[in-house]
Amino acid sequence: MLKKNQLLSLLIIIFSAIGCSQSISLRNNERQFSSDSLEYYQIRTDTLFNSKQIISFLILPKASLNKFHVELDYNKPDLMTTSKFGEINHAVAALNGSYFDMDSIAGVCYLEVNDSVINRTRTPKLKWAKPDSILNGVVVITKENRVLVMKARSEKFYEVSKAEKAVLVSGPLLLYGGKKRSLPDMKFVTNRHPRTFLCTTENDILFIAVDGRSSQADGMNLIEAQDFLISLGCEEAINLDGGGSTTLWIKDKGVINSPSDLNGERPVSNAFIIMKQ
Numbered sequence: 001m002l003k004k005n006q007l008l009s010l011l012i013i014i015f016s017a018i019g020c021s022q023s024i025s026l027r028n029n030e031r032q033f034s035s036d037s038l039e040y041y042q043i044r045t046d047t048l049f050n051s052k053q054i055i056s057f058l059i060l061p062k063a064s065l066n067k068f069h070v071e072l073d074y075n076k077p078d079l080m081t082t083s084k085f086g087e088i089n090h091a092v093a094a095l096n097g098s099y100f101d102m103d104s105i106a107g108v109c110y111l112e113v114n115d116s117v118i119n120r121t122r123t124p125k126l127k128w129a130k131p132d133s134i135l136n137g138v139v140v141i142t143k144e145n146r147v148l149v150m151k152a153r154s155e156k157f158y159e160v161s162k163a164e165k166a167v168l169v170s171g172p173l174l175l176y177g178g179k180k181r182s183l184p185d186m187k188f189v190t191n192r193h194p195r196t197f198l199c200t201t202e203n204d205i206l207f208i209a210v211d212g213r214s215s216q217a218d219g220m221n222l223i224e225a226q227d228f229l230i231s232l233g234c235e236e237a238i239n240l241d242g243g244g245s246t247t248l249w250i251k252d253k254g255v256i257n258s259p260s261d262l263n264g265e266r267p268v269s270n271a272f273i274i275m276k277q
Contacts, residue, residue: 038068038092038274040250042257048228051192051218054211055228056248056257058093059204060274069145070205071273072097072111072166074118079105079267082247083255091273094249095207096196098170099241100269101128107269109135110155110169115162119269120155121169130171133184137173137238139198139272141166147205149198149236151176168270172222175199175237180226192219194246194260198272199229199237206234207272209248213260241268 032040040058060068073085079100086094098109107119108128122129138152143165151173158167172189173181174197183189194212198205208229212219220228222239229237244261245268259265 038250040093040253040256049220049224052216053220054217054258055208056211057206057208058095058248058250058274059206061204062200063203065145067277068092069275069277070141070147071275072113072139072141072168072270073273074107074111074113074270076118077105079269081265081267082271083249083265085268085271086249086251086273089273089275092251092276093207093274094247095198095209095272096241096245096247096268097270097272098168099128099130103128105269110138110152110158110167111270112158112164112167114165117155117159131184133172133186134188135169135171136181137169137171139166139168139170139238140164147198147200149173149176149200149238170238170240173236173238174222174226175229175234178230178235180230183222183226189222192221192224193242194219194244195222195225195242196240196246196248197225197229197237198240199232199234201233201235206232207248207274209246209257210242211246211258211260213243214258217258 038058043055046052073089082094082096100107108122110121111118124131136152138150140148140150142163152169172183192212195210197208210220211217244266247255247259247265248257249255255265
């Protein structure tokens with residue numbers, strides 16, 4: 001785990017590598033720890049991509065998976081806020097999951113938990129569905145509690161396989177094997193929005209919330225996100241549901257980012273929760 005001065009130095013390197021032309025200000029960028037000793041951090045800057053950014057992330061070391069484990073939780077028949085997912089499960093942290101139908105409440109991406117199919121990926125032409133060019137990634141939680149970000153395979157493959165504790169399709173897949181993935185040319189990709197990412201480095205799992213749609217935070221497009229994530233050392237990274245859904249909650253701290261939904265924290269269909277063993 002990085003020491004405070006090492007992390008600050010890393011951020012300076014990140015900003016320089018991405019090519020910010022303005023001076024770097026790390027004010028308010030203080031590393032903190034939750035009551036369960038998980039490390040979390042918030043970057044506030046007006047230099048990254050020449051834009052205002054507030055980026056919150058929580059770091060789960062892979063070496064700590066004997067103390068913590070990640071689960072996927074969902075709620076039927078009602079939506080529920082990410083913080084509520086965390087609270088009712090007595091989790092130590094929670095991050096919103098993949099896309100869902102805000103009318104009928106159902107998730108629109110394949111979700112499987114404990115070998116039971118909860119949702120199937122919705123046909124692209126239907127309302128709230130996402131095109132195949134977006135839904136090309138998957139987060140897999142194995143029965144050994146490993147968290148894997150991968151290229152999505154067929155639903156039939158996951159139905160037959162018994163190796164997964166949970167499977168959630170989302171996307172687009174941003175990084176794979178340390179390389180940038182090609183992205184479709186569409187406004188969803190090229191416009192700046194609040195974003196939610198999950199990425200894995202050699203040693204850590206990062207849960208990331210990028211604020212946006214406010215005078216304090218512009219959000220990121222997914223091309224910018226690729227540059228930022230690869231500079232953090234991410235090897236695999238996936239885009240989750242963003243916009244007003246973007247939420248990162250930590251026990252005893254509450255929601256540490258600033259959700260952009262007009263009503264505050266938006267109820268969602270599913271969420272990643274970090275549990276203490």
